[in-house]
Amino acid sequence: MNYDLNQLSKTAPKTSTWAGLKKLIQLISHERRTLLFALFAILTNSTLNLLGPLIIGRTIDKYVQHKDFNGVIHNAILLLCMYIVALFTSYKQTTLMGGVGQRMLFTLRNSIFNKLQQLPVGFFNQNKAGDLISRVNNDTDKLNQFFSQSLMQFIGNISTMIGAGIFLLLIKVELGAAALSPALIILFLTIILSPWIKRKNAANLKSTGGLSGEIQESLNNFKVIIAFNRRDYFRKRFDTVNKENYQTAIGAGLANNVFVPVYGLFASIAQLIVLSFGIYLISVGQFSIGLLVSYLSYATNFYNPLRQLAALWTNFQLAMAGWDRIAQILQLESDLPLIEQGITDTNAGLLEFRHVHFSYDDSKEILHNVCFKLEQGKTYALVGPTGGGKTTTASLIARLYDASKGLVLLDGKDIRTYTAEERSLKIGFILQEPFLFSGTVKDNILYGNDLYKNHTNEQLEKVITDANLGSLLAIFENGLDTPVLSSGDSISLGQKQLIAFMRAVLRNPQILILDEATANIDTITEKLLSDILNKLPETTTRVIIAHRLNTIENADEIFFVNSGEVIRAGSLNDAMDLLLQGKRVS
Numbered sequence: 001m002n003y004d005l006n007q008l009s010k011t012a013p014k015t016s017t018w019a020g021l022k023k024l025i026q027l028i029s030h031e032r033r034t035l036l037f038a039l040f041a042i043l044t045n046s047t048l049n050l051l052g053p054l055i056i057g058r059t060i061d062k063y064v065q066h067k068d069f070n071g072v073i074h075n076a077i078l079l080l081c082m083y084i085v086a087l088f089t090s091y092k093q094t095t096l097m098g099g100v101g102q103r104m105l106f107t108l109r110n111s112i113f114n115k116l117q118q119l120p121v122g123f124f125n126q127n128k129a130g131d132l133i134s135r136v137n138n139d140t141d142k143l144n145q146f147f148s149q150s151l152m153q154f155i156g157n158i159s160t161m162i163g164a165g166i167f168l169l170l171i172k173v174e175l176g177a178a179a180l181s182p183a184l185i186i187l188f189l190t191i192i193l194s195p196w197i198k199r200k201n202a203a204n205l206k207s208t209g210g211l212s213g214e215i216q217e218s219l220n221n222f223k224v225i226i227a228f229n230r231r232d233y234f235r236k237r238f239d240t241v242n243k244e245n246y247q248t249a250i251g252a253g254l255a256n257n258v259f260v261p262v263y264g265l266f267a268s269i270a271q272l273i274v275l276s277f278g279i280y281l282i283s284v285g286q287f288s289i290g291l292l293v294s295y296l297s298y299a300t301n302f303y304n305p306l307r308q309l310a311a312l313w314t315n316f317q318l319a320m321a322g323w324d325r326i327a328q329i330l331q332l333e334s335d336l337p338l339i340e341q342g343i344t345d346t347n348a349g350l351l352e353f354r355h356v357h358f359s360y361d362d363s364k365e366i367l368h369n370v371c372f373k374l375e376q377g378k379t380y381a382l383v384g385p386t387g388g389g390k391t392t393t394a395s396l397i398a399r400l401y402d403a404s405k406g407l408v409l410l411d412g413k414d415i416r417t418y419t420a421e422e423r424s425l426k427i428g429f430i431l432q433e434p435f436l437f438s439g440t441v442k443d444n445i446l447y448g449n450d451l452y453k454n455h456t457n458e459q460l461e462k463v464i465t466d467a468n469l470g471s472l473l474a475i476f477e478n479g480l481d482t483p484v485l486s487s488g489d490s491i492s493l494g495q496k497q498l499i500a501f502m503r504a505v506l507r508n509p510q511i512l513i514l515d516e517a518t519a520n521i522d523t524i525t526e527k528l529l530s531d532i533l534n535k536l537p538e539t540t541t542r543v544i545i546a547h548r549l550n551t552i553e554n555a556d557e558i559f560f561v562n563s564g565e566v567i568r569a570g571s572l573n574d575a576m577d578l579l580l581q582g583k584r585v586s
């Protein structure tokens with residue numbers, strides 16, 4: 001299945017601006033009460049700002065020209081009160097919407113993170129962690145900025161503009177029409193250029209994701225980079241993505257600001273039209289000085305928000321581009337689908353592969369028509385050349401991936417009918433590169449194991465000893481309290497494998513898969529592990545992937561895995577012959 005977000009974005013249907021806006025609003029629809037308060041505050045603010053010029057014009061015509069100072073002072077106090085209330089409403093809507101934005105950011109980050117927890121392994125194979133981090137951190141913040149700063153300003157500006165436009169037309173329709181005509185050109189330009197602005201912003205967000213992907217990859221592999229003296233190589237790679245990010249940022253910046261001077265120019269043209277036409281009307285006795293002052297204010301009230309709308313529109317386009325990248329993750333199907341009813345076959349043994357085909361990314365088939373059966377309590381070995389398909393086969397046993405064709409049966413039932421929890425209780429998988437979390441050996445052993453989570457150290461030590469794992473725990477200086485630093489770098493790879501081994505065995509799975517689980521362990525400890533494996537409950541089925549054939553001496557059956565085919569190898573000697581025949585990956 002294709003989970004590559006960058007490729008999926010190319011084939012995804014384009015969303016219209018209106019559909020995008022509706023989706024964005026849905027994100028905060030549960031905040032209705034707060035939104036209504038904020039809307040009320042911003043509309044009150046706009047109304048008060050619109051009434052100002054009218055009162056000023058009337059004051060000039062009625063009181064200033066007749067030298068009625070009482071009237072002037074009365075209206076000045078009225079205006080002052082209105083401006084104070086306007087200030088309060090503006091402050092209120094800012095704090096209300098700031099809260100909405102932060103809550104939305106909190107919920108959205110939680111939703112994406114939860115979604116990421118549910119997605120299958122294939123998703124993480126095909127996407128860079130750095131890009132995903134950028135989506136969780138950076139793209140969500142673009143939405144926060146839109147909601148906390150832009151949305152209400154957007155509504156406020158639009159309502160001020162509509163109000164100012166109505167006043168302009170009501171006071172003198174022909175002067176109003178002349179004053180508003182430059183706005184039509186701006187509207188036309190905005191409609192034409194919006195998709196281009198959104199594209200530029202989307203490219204910038206994508207390259208920011210790529211930049212974090214590159215940083216993450218080089219930080220993860222810093223030891224190899226230093227050991228192989230590949231610093232220059234990574235520096236060059238970083239330079240390339242950084243340059244791309246710089247160029248897309250310049251492109252987005254240009255697109256975002258292209259309107260600002262245009263808006264300024266058209267606002268000035270409108271002022272000129274009002275002044276010249278207005279003075280002409282005064283000269284022919286059809287207009288008053290007070291009305292012209294009001295008129296100029298209304299023209300400013302119309303064009304200033306229009307100028308701000310350019311910046312707000314940019315924030316909106318940026319939020320839409322961020323939302324597209326976030327929605328891509330949220331829309332993905334969670335985990336591998338659970339099917340209600342699958343084939344049931346009581347003769348299938350504990351696990352059976354029936355004509356299984358598999359490919360990681362739909363391009364190249366890795367497993368071809370694989371058929372085998374595992375019985376309860378037996379030990380199986382998968383051997384074969386590097387890249388032959390052993391880990392892939394084991395991953396399908398644990399349903400880290402689904403077969404592209406064919407069927408995997410667990411306990412006689414289609415493996416897809418088990419929930420992830422049921423499956424993980426039945427199957428223990430010790431990966432080639434075990435992953436450990438920051439904490440202690442105990443934290444890591446108990447990861448995902450609810451049975452012993454409330455045990456004290458003494459109780460847990462007893463459980464470990466009873467499971468014949470005491471000798472492994474003894475290898476750690478401070479036993480269960482031995483600290484493990486982030487991603488396990490404070491301990492050796494062999495020790496990591498021992499912790500992963502204890503973690504898997506303590507869950508008492510029906511099938512225990514060991515993928516090169518002893519590759520980094522000394523011979524004596526390897527012997528310890530082999531004894532522990534032999535002492536596992538009789539019902540446990542073991543699947544051992546190993547390059548060193550001495551580790552699979554006791555296997556009941558050996559499978560030879562090569563070029564995506566799994567064949568019975570017969571005895572250990574036969575397996576050795578197959579390997580020596582030089583069968584390599586085709």
Ligand SMILES: Nc1ncnc2c1ncn2[C@@H]1O[C@H](COP(=O)(O)OP(=O)(O)OP(=O)(O)O)[C@@H](O)[C@H]1O
Binds near residue numbers: 366386388389390
């Ligand atoms: N995540 C992945 N995405 C795409 N291709 C993959 C992925 N993992 C493995 N492959 C490809 O699948 C094939 C089988 O790999 P697999 O890891 O199963 O081999 P293996 O027998 O376990 O090798 P090794 O002995 O080195 O562990 C290889 O060609 C490999 O390149």
